[in-house]
Amino acid sequence: MTGDAMGSGRRVVPFTDSWTIDSTGAPRRAVDLPHDAMLAEPRSAAAPSGSHGAYFPGGRYRYRKVWQAPADVAAQRLSLRFEGVAGRTRVRVNDVDAATWDSTYREVEVPLGGLVRAGAENVIEVDVDNSAQPSSRWYTGSGIYRRVWLEAVPAIHVDRHGVALTTRRSGSDATVRVGVPVLGDSEDGDVVSAALFDADVTVARATGSVAHGVAQLELPVPQATFWSAERPHLYELALRLARHGRELDAVTLRIGLRTIEVGPEFGLRVNGETVLLRGACVHHDNGVLGAATFRAAEFRRARLLKDAGYNAVRSAHNPLSRDFLDACDEIGLYVVDELTDVWFRSKTAFDGADRFAETWRDDARSMVRKDRLHPSVIMYSIGNENAETSTADGVAVARDLRAFVHDLDADRAVTAGVNFMLNAIAARTGMKADTTPPKADGTQNRPSWISSTMINAIANRLGRLTQLLSRLPGADRATRDVMAELDVAGYNYAWSRYEADGRRYPTRVILGTESLFGELPEIWSRVEPLPHVIGDFAWTGWDYLGETGIGTWEYDAGRRSSLLAKPYPALVAGSGAFDITGVPGAPLALQRAVWGLASVPAIMVRPVDLTGAKVQRTSWRSSDAVASWSWSGCEGRVAEIEVYSADESVELLLNGRRVGRRPAGPRAGFVARFRVPYEPGELVAVGYRDGRETGRSSLRSAEAVSLRLRSEAAAIEADGDDLAFVWLELADEHGEVEMCATDTVSLTVTGSARLAGFGSAAPATEESFADPEHTTYRGRALAVLRAARGAGVTEIEATGAHFGSDRLLVQVIEPSGQRY
Structure with missing residues (x-):
C-alpha cells in the first residue's frame, strides 16, 4: 500500500511486511507478520510457562513499522485491524497511544483518525508483554501471531464485519434476509442494493433503505444450492451503498445458504437432513510454525482433517482464525467455535480470570462478528470445563453469555463443554471465586486446585471409573442447572450418561464435546441410535504444543510419574490423531473403522524397537502404533500389530505366509491384534464379511534408505x-x-x-x-x-x-x- 493513492473508495490491504522487532536480550531484526515471537526463545526446565506452555519463557516484544502514508489519506477513515496478538498489547502511532488490550484471541480495530500524517512517514509501534507465565493451559505463542490489515473506508460506509444473514428454506427455494449496518453520517433514505451471484450468474437482487443506521433486505433464491459439509457451495453477495444514485461504498462477501435446527426428537438437522458430527477438537498452533497463523497452513490442516473423515471441528479452547473458518467454508467442515477456557476462576496463574468480568462481552462480540457470515459455524461454545458452572454465580454467567450471544446471532445454538466429574468435586468442596488480592510482585488470582488439569490427572489414573463417577447423583446435581441454560448440552467425558439423561431430561440435546479415542466404539454405539445425541468430538484431531506429554506413551521412564504432563524437554501434548506435522496414527484408524469410512483394513504397528520395554500409557492416546513395517535392526523381535477394521474378521499375512485370523468389527472393538516376530518384507491384512473378502491393504519395508x-x-x-x-x-x-x-x-x-x-x-x-x-x-x-x-x-x-x-x-x- 505504500505510496498508493487511496482514493475515496474502500481498500483493505495486508499490513504485514517490513516490520522490525526487538525483545529482552535480542537485537532488533526484520520480521514479517504473522509472527510468533515465542518460537525462537530458548526453552528450559525452569521456564515459567512450565508444562502448560512447553517450557518457553515468554517475554516482552516491541514491533515497529515505518509507513509512508499517501497524500490523500485524509479523505479516508483509516484503521488497523489486528486478528490476534498474544500478550498485553499497546499500539502507538507517531508516539501517541492509540489502543490497549489484553486478550489473545480478540480481533481489535484501532482507528487511526487524527494520528496519521498524510504524505509522510508514520511510525507504528506495537508493544506486546507476554512475560507473565503461564498465561494458558497450552502454548499460546507470543506477539502478533495473526495478520494485521490496513482498512480504508469512506466516511459513510457499510460495516462489513457487522453484516448479519439468515436463511429460510422452503423445499428447494431459499429466502435470504440480510441486515446491513451503515456507519458514519448515514441518512434515512440512503439505499443499499444487494446482488447474489453463483459464479458469474446473478441469482437474486434486492434493495432496501437505511433506517436508523441499518438496511434490511430480503432476497428470494429459487432452486438454491444449500451449503453443507458434504456439499460446501458458496455464493458471492455484493452490497452497494448509494445516496441519490451516487455510490458511497461497495463490498463483496462470500456466503453460504444453509439452515440449522436442533431438537431432542431429531437431533441436528442441516438443510432439513439429519447430521451426526464426527468431530475433532483442535488447538490453534501450527506445529513447527508455532502459533503463527498462515492461511496455507490452516487450509492444509482443514483439508487433511476432512480427507481423514472428520466432518466437524471444535475450537479448543478459543475462537478459530478467519483463515481456518474460510477453509471450513470452502472444504466443508462444521464448526463449533469456542470462546474461552477460563471464566472467573483461574486455571493457571496469569490466564485472565481476574479480568473475565470486564472482557467477556468484547471477546464474545468479536467472535460472533467474525463468525456469523461463515456457513461452517453451526454453534457457539461459551466455555470449557468451567467448574464455576456448579455454582449459582457460574450458572448466572452461562445465562448472561448465552443471552448476549443470541442477541448478536439468534440463528446458532449455544453450548459449553461441561465436565461432570469436575463439577461434582467442585460442588462437594464448596468452590468459591478466588478473592485473593494481587501480591506486590504482580502475582494474582491463584489457580484453583479444582481445575481441568487436576481432573485430567485423576481421569488418567481412574480410567473407566471416570464414567462411573460421572453417573453419580452428585454429578447430576452439579450440572443440571447450567445444562438448562444451554441450547445444546456439552458433555466432556460423560458418554455413559447419554441414554439415561435422555429419559431424565427429555428436552435436552446432547453433544459429546470432548472424549477419548479408545472409548469411541462404545460412544458411537450410543450416538447412532439416540436422536437427542448429535455427535462426538475427540481430544484431539491434531496434536499441539504445550500440555506436554498428556498423550505420550513413555518407555522405561524409570518411575511412574504422579503427574500427567511430562517434564522438560517434553514439547507436544502427544494426543492427536494427526501429529504436529500432519502424519496420522492409530487413533485415526480406529475412528475411521468405527465410523464405517475405511474401505480396507488399516494396519498399525507398535514400535518394534521398543518391544519389551516397560511402557507408561496414558488415557489420552488409545495406541502409539504407526502405519509402518520398516523397523531395521529389529529382526526377530516380537511385533505387536493392530489392524483396524469394521469387518467381521481380519486375516494377516507376512511375506505370503498366514499369520492368523482374528475377529474385528464391533465385537472386537474394531481392532484385531496379532503378535509375530519381525522380519522385513510385506505385511498384508485381508478383511472378511460373511466369508467373503471385502478388501486388503499392505505395508512394506524400506530398502536402500x-x-x-x-x-x-x-x-x-x-x-x-x-x-x-x-x-x-x-x-x-x-x-x-x-x-x-x-x-x-x-x-x-x-x-x-x-x-x-x-x-x-x-x-x-x-x-x-x-x-x-x-x-x-x-x-x-x-x-x-x-x-x-x-x-x-x-x-x-x-x-x-x-x-x-x-x-x-x-x-x-x-x-x-x-x-x-
Whole structure:
C-alpha cells in the first residue's frame, strides 16, 4: 500500500511486511507478520510457562513499522485491524497511544483518525508483554501471531464485519434476509442494493433503505444450492451503498445458504437432513510454525482433517482464525467455535480470570462478528470445563453469555463443554471465586486446585471409573442447572450418561464435546441410535504444543510419574490423531473403522524397537502404533500389530505366509491384534464379511534408505504468505520411510522463499523449530518455506550427517488471487 493513492473508495490491504522487532536480550531484526515471537526463545526446565506452555519463557516484544502514508489519506477513515496478538498489547502511532488490550484471541480495530500524517512517514509501534507465565493451559505463542490489515473506508460506509444473514428454506427455494449496518453520517433514505451471484450468474437482487443506521433486505433464491459439509457451495453477495444514485461504498462477501435446527426428537438437522458430527477438537498452533497463523497452513490442516473423515471441528479452547473458518467454508467442515477456557476462576496463574468480568462481552462480540457470515459455524461454545458452572454465580454467567450471544446471532445454538466429574468435586468442596488480592510482585488470582488439569490427572489414573463417577447423583446435581441454560448440552467425558439423561431430561440435546479415542466404539454405539445425541468430538484431531506429554506413551521412564504432563524437554501434548506435522496414527484408524469410512483394513504397528520395554500409557492416546513395517535392526523381535477394521474378521499375512485370523468389527472393538516376530518384507491384512473378502491393504519395508526431499506442492504463490510444506524423509525410492533411521539434517534455502519453520513430531526435544538444523523423528522431519513477494525459483538443499543429501526446486509463481 505504500505510496498508493487511496482514493475515496474502500481498500483493505495486508499490513504485514517490513516490520522490525526487538525483545529482552535480542537485537532488533526484520520480521514479517504473522509472527510468533515465542518460537525462537530458548526453552528450559525452569521456564515459567512450565508444562502448560512447553517450557518457553515468554517475554516482552516491541514491533515497529515505518509507513509512508499517501497524500490523500485524509479523505479516508483509516484503521488497523489486528486478528490476534498474544500478550498485553499497546499500539502507538507517531508516539501517541492509540489502543490497549489484553486478550489473545480478540480481533481489535484501532482507528487511526487524527494520528496519521498524510504524505509522510508514520511510525507504528506495537508493544506486546507476554512475560507473565503461564498465561494458558497450552502454548499460546507470543506477539502478533495473526495478520494485521490496513482498512480504508469512506466516511459513510457499510460495516462489513457487522453484516448479519439468515436463511429460510422452503423445499428447494431459499429466502435470504440480510441486515446491513451503515456507519458514519448515514441518512434515512440512503439505499443499499444487494446482488447474489453463483459464479458469474446473478441469482437474486434486492434493495432496501437505511433506517436508523441499518438496511434490511430480503432476497428470494429459487432452486438454491444449500451449503453443507458434504456439499460446501458458496455464493458471492455484493452490497452497494448509494445516496441519490451516487455510490458511497461497495463490498463483496462470500456466503453460504444453509439452515440449522436442533431438537431432542431429531437431533441436528442441516438443510432439513439429519447430521451426526464426527468431530475433532483442535488447538490453534501450527506445529513447527508455532502459533503463527498462515492461511496455507490452516487450509492444509482443514483439508487433511476432512480427507481423514472428520466432518466437524471444535475450537479448543478459543475462537478459530478467519483463515481456518474460510477453509471450513470452502472444504466443508462444521464448526463449533469456542470462546474461552477460563471464566472467573483461574486455571493457571496469569490466564485472565481476574479480568473475565470486564472482557467477556468484547471477546464474545468479536467472535460472533467474525463468525456469523461463515456457513461452517453451526454453534457457539461459551466455555470449557468451567467448574464455576456448579455454582449459582457460574450458572448466572452461562445465562448472561448465552443471552448476549443470541442477541448478536439468534440463528446458532449455544453450548459449553461441561465436565461432570469436575463439577461434582467442585460442588462437594464448596468452590468459591478466588478473592485473593494481587501480591506486590504482580502475582494474582491463584489457580484453583479444582481445575481441568487436576481432573485430567485423576481421569488418567481412574480410567473407566471416570464414567462411573460421572453417573453419580452428585454429578447430576452439579450440572443440571447450567445444562438448562444451554441450547445444546456439552458433555466432556460423560458418554455413559447419554441414554439415561435422555429419559431424565427429555428436552435436552446432547453433544459429546470432548472424549477419548479408545472409548469411541462404545460412544458411537450410543450416538447412532439416540436422536437427542448429535455427535462426538475427540481430544484431539491434531496434536499441539504445550500440555506436554498428556498423550505420550513413555518407555522405561524409570518411575511412574504422579503427574500427567511430562517434564522438560517434553514439547507436544502427544494426543492427536494427526501429529504436529500432519502424519496420522492409530487413533485415526480406529475412528475411521468405527465410523464405517475405511474401505480396507488399516494396519498399525507398535514400535518394534521398543518391544519389551516397560511402557507408561496414558488415557489420552488409545495406541502409539504407526502405519509402518520398516523397523531395521529389529529382526526377530516380537511385533505387536493392530489392524483396524469394521469387518467381521481380519486375516494377516507376512511375506505370503498366514499369520492368523482374528475377529474385528464391533465385537472386537474394531481392532484385531496379532503378535509375530519381525522380519522385513510385506505385511498384508485381508478383511472378511460373511466369508467373503471385502478388501486388503499392505505395508512394506524400506530398502536402500537415503535422505529424500518431497514437496506437497510443486509451486506456491509469490504473495509473501503462501507456504510450501517440504518433507525430509529417510526413505527408499518407493517412498517407504524407515522408522529406526535417524539423522541430523541441515537446510539451506535460497531464492524466492525463506525457511519459516523446521522440525519433527518428536514428543521431547531441545532443538528449536526456528533453526535450520534438526534431527529426524521416526524417519521424518518437515520444513515449511514462506514465499517472497516476487516470482522465481526456490532451492532447498538438505544435508544429513549419515544418509547423504538431496536438493529440490519449488516454483514461486505470480499470485492468481484464487489460491484456495
